[in-house]
Each structure stands twice: as C-alpha cells, then as structure tokens.
Amino acid sequence: MAVTAPARLGKLPPIQALQTRRGRLSYMLSGRGAPAVVLFSGAGVSLQGWEPLYPGIERLGAVFGWNRFGMQGSDAPGDRQTGAGVVGALRELLSYAGVQPPYVLVAHSLGGLFANLYARLYPAEVAGVLFLEATHPDDGELLKKHEQQLVNALARVFTLPEVFFEANVRAELACVEETAREIASAGPFPEVPVRVLTGGLTPRSWQMSPGVVGARRAHQQELARLSPMGEQVIAQKSGHFPQLTEPELVLDVLSTLMEDVKAVL
Template sequence: MKLLKTALLTLLVSFAFAQEKMVKANGTNFHVFTKGLENRDPKKPVIIFENGMGVGLGNWDTVLDDLAKLAPVLAYDRAGVEKSDKIFQMPTVARTSGNLKAILEVLNIAPPYVIVGHSMGGLYARAFAGFYPDEIAGLVLIDPADFTETKEDWNNIFRKLSIPEKKIDEMLYNRLYKPQLPPTQVDSMYYGPWSEAQVLGALRRTDFAEVKALPLPDVPVYFFMAGKFEVPPELRSKDFDQEAFFQVRTLVNMERWRKFIYSSRKGGSLIYLSNSGHFIHRDDAKVVTANIRLLLESLVK
C-alpha cells in the first residue's frame, strides 16, 4: 500500500508540472505543452519542438516524457493547425519564427534553446535558429524539408536515372509551378496545412534563398535521416522508378548534409536509420532521445 501511495504521488507531481494550455501571443491563441520548467536551471537549455506540416504537438508523444527528464520541453501547434487559432495568413518562416518567439516571451522562457524540427518543422527550426542565433544552443533536424536542396540538385537525381530532359522539365513544372487552388477555394479547416505547403513550394522555387541567407549559429547540428522507403506500390509514380529515386536522393543528400553540419564550428552528427521511415521519432524514439541526450551532455563540457 505504501509503495502504491508513493507511485500515485509521483504520478500526480509529474502531471502537476506538465501543462497543456492555450497561450495568446501576437494576437493568436496557441495550443502549448510544457514540462519541466519548474526546476529549470536558467543556464541550461529548453528543448523546443517544431512539428511537421499540418501536424499537431501530439506527434511528439513518443519522446516528450523521456526528454523532459533531461531538460524542460515546449511543444506547440502552429497557427491554423490542430487546437491553435485558425488564421488566414501565410505561415512564412519569418512570421512563424516571430510567433514562436512571442510564445516564449509570454511564457517567460528565456534562452538558451535546443530546437528540434521534423519535416516542415525542420525548415522552421532552421529559420528560427537563423533569426535568433544568439539564443540557440543546438539544432536537431529530423528528416527535414531539405532547405539545402536546389532545383538543379533535384533535376540531377533524375538525370542519374536517365530520365529525358523534357520529362524532367515537365515534372519540375508540375512540382513547383503548376497552378494551385486559390485560398478562397480552400476549406478553412485545411488552410493551415495547405498554406504551409504553399510556403514550402515558394521557398523551393527560389532554392530556399531566404533561409540560406540567415546565419547558422555555431552550435551542434544533429541530423536524422530516414532510410526506409515507405511509398506503397499503388501510390508510386508512373513516370520513374520512385524507389530508385529515393536511394539516389538519399546518397546525394548525405553529402550536402555533411557539408551543412561542418558549416558550424561545433560540428554535430549525421544519423542514418535504415529501418526508420519519415517519422523517425515514432519509428525509433530511443535513438532520437539518446542522441539528444548526447547533444545536451556536450553542452556542459
């Protein structure tokens, strides 16, 4: 009975210090989850999470509790996604970074920060690190939207697969320039994910010029790369061998990401997981948690 009471007390204390609430910042109500802030050493970083495109903060439930044992954590839904207010503004990297900064200020969460981004969230994490480089202690990118890629990089993969130039031009047009639905024809429930896709497309058309112009802080950069091809046969492209494309793209991306990591004087790690798909933090949560632990430990040496 005594052990049961102790376990229940520990559980209640854990819940008491984990908060899920709405926070108003820049005139918008954001759905926010925090844990571990009550015991924070002000010199140690807070881990901040940026979700994938149109995905809510619950997607991090595989790693949040374990990482909260190492450092305070904050996850949130971007504007227009899940429980946060639905606003009808394009979620540019500048606007999204400003919103996150405002949330941190409202909650009185001072830097330093280790920012963790998955997929589209990796792009936003890189941008936040560039807008506020002096506040970042570490950058963790989990199979991010590839802001180091150019249109020519993309086309060169198809050339390696011996795709005719005319077909390459056609596929690039369909990917980046084919007219999309105007905002007035988008269901308001899906405006958030739709608008994030528009921002990603616009950045790709410029080879991510806005993001590349931002400084990269001299902090450890940890990059997780998914090695598992997940597209089922019935959904694969009829224009090219999509699995072969995935394999070639993985190899050329590794080289670019290696160079990106070395562009920080603190270096970092490139972690390739052959059995993980795009949602690495769900397929192999222990590897993600263990490597973020290593990053945190490196900051106190």
C-alpha cells in the first residue's frame, strides 16, 4: 500500500453526537445547499481523515461526516459491522440530524462498500457517488491478506500508535465478505453520475504483488462502469489516501461531479 506524506491539514467543523436506537454516533455538519455531501471513511479512519478537504468542501454545499461505531466519539459496536447495519445506522443518524436526501456519497477505501450498498438499497436517496480509492466487493481477500499492513499504514499516515486503529480495522474487515454478499443480492446500482478517483502510485512489491495490483486496478475500472455516467480519474501523486496527499484534486473532481448531479436533478 503506497503511503505518502499528507498535505497541510485544514480545520474540521465542531463534532457533535446523537443517540440512535443502535447507540451514540458522532458526526459533523457544515456548509449549506443541496444536495448534501455524505462522507464515508475507510476502516480505522476517524473524521480527522477528511481535514485537508476543509474548508473548501463546504463551498460545494452541506457536508455531513460521521464516525462509525467503534471510532472516536461513537459507541462501541453492539452488533457486527455488516454493510446493512452500517447503512441502517447512517440513515437513522441523517434523519435525526435533519439532513434530507438526495445525497452525493463520497466514500474512501472500505467506505466504498457501504456507499455501494447504500446506493443499491436506496437509489432514490442517492444523486451521485465519488469512490475515493474505494474498496470493490471482490477486494475482500486482498484486504484480509493485508490487514496488518493497513494498520501499519494508518499509523504512519496519521502518526498515531497502531493500537489506535487495530480493533476497529479488524472488526470491520471481519464483515467484508458478508457486506459483499449484501451488495450482490441488493438491487442494481442507480444510473447516477459517478467518479472513481484512483491513486496512481504503485505499491512496492513487498507490500503488494504485481498480480494483486493489477487485479485491484481492474476493480477500480469496474467501479467506474457501475453507471453509464461513470468516469475514472487517476491521482498521479497519491497512493491510498488522495484526500490527504492531493486534496485540491479531490475537491476539483467532487466539484465537477456536483455540477453533473445538479444538471440531472
């Protein structure tokens, strides 16, 4: 997994929390305008992983970010972190926070599975999707094989001890296969504007074999083909965290996606 130094961090809006039927979840909401942008973090990554996009992302409309169960400010998960459970908790939280659909989903890494499932289960609530180095349903075996490397990468990128990420990463990756089955049995992906932003840096051979790299790149192309309005963009200077290393590119891609979304709403 290619790792590069993060860009200068921005400043997040205040983090709040709400009690849902499944437990307490922390979130942040800022900006104005529809459709609202909903952020899906990767495994083990809290809201701080979106800092470089602020305050620029707020100029595009209302922005909602949240910490899944097990992350900072949110309760420990009471159930297994399957896709259906995660999506259900999010929809409840969005309702309580007063954020109305349709949404533009912005999903990084493992968050891509949850956004993929959300779009299939509730297509009327989704106006567009930005897959950001997102996990494909067929990436499950790859994730399991590189679980510890993911923990190591998170510790290096965010300069925090590995123990800060381990429990959440392992709990969420344990449900990846089940979430992939949920995606396969859900309805078709909606015909909405889609962008797939893929890191252009190649992981070193000791991190990921060339065959695995090739398969993952093919999966990224498949994500772009989920919709006839799908496009892939390569972040040439980034590995797995373009929002940290090329935040301006991420904002540019999201801005053009929002324009396409508004044109078809």
